[in-house]
Amino acid sequence: MAQTVHVVDDDSSFRTAVERRLRQAGYAVATYPSAQQLLDNLPDENKPGCILLDVRMPDLNGSELQDRLALVGSILPIVFLTGYVDVPTTVRAIKAGAEDFLTKPVSSGQLLRAIEQAMAHYETSRDAKRKFDALHELLATLTPRERQVLDCVVQGKINKQIGQLLGATERTIKAHRHRVMEKMKVQSVAELVSLAERLGILASADVEGRNS
Known part of the structure; x- marks a missing residue:
């Protein structure tokens, strides 16, 4: 099954460039111009994937989307991208479970390493969730x-x-x-x-x- 990277960024030129780079690396890609659009079209968590998420966006920013996804129990790992180094935001995101925090412009090697690590984390999280759900079924x-x-x-x-x-x-x-x-x-x-x-x-x- 193809691994999908969900790219959330309000910069259309960046979305296009990253999508091209990721597809060349063999990933399926879904793009979203806003955090709200991803919330309105939540990815199927049974399919391997991760989220590449910009920090600074209008209306709902990356950190707020991370919080919303946590509330709905999302297990998709998040790799943050930012054009501005902001230590408090970085620390908060990592503490909240972000897989990585990259600064734009990001090299292809750095981006692909972060995505690969996030995909591996997804597999671990999915297996753990399946076992947890199975235990709940027994408890019921x-x-x-x-x-x-x-x-x-x-x-x-x-x-x-x-x-x-x-x-x-x-x-x-x-x-x-x-x-x-x-x-x-x-x-x-x-x-x-x-x-x-x-x-x-x-x-x-x-x-x-x-x-x-």
Whole structure:
């Protein structure tokens, strides 16, 4: 599947030049004259890609677009381009997850290295998202009571304590616990705790435990 670079820049001559350079390097290219146009036509994240994004644009600037994309859960890596060296903006963008920050005029070698790195990062992010989504699908198979048992188990409570807390016998809790392990496809409590950490369950369960 072709890797697509989404070029967002209000300078039409720059878009044309970069598109030509990237196509010669074997990339598919989509161009957008504004940040809003990309938001209105969000790229398909199932297709390998990255965003080459100008910082200074009218209406919605590059940093604001980065924030909007984060809000919708975009995993497409962003390579920023700027004609002005602005250290605070650079630091902010990198802290917010930008792949790289290039200064115009940028050499073909520097640009292509940044794009190649961003594409590699996309593959890693996509794989991680697929695994995370698969875990959420497993979590959704639990009944409300099984979910309560899961929360208690990852807090370190034993069957007797869980039974007292939920008003059930140890035998019943043991059966629920067994089904939780089966549905979450784990063999040990350690594995279950690890999944809970990845899903953000452990932190919320700890807070609930302290507040109860």
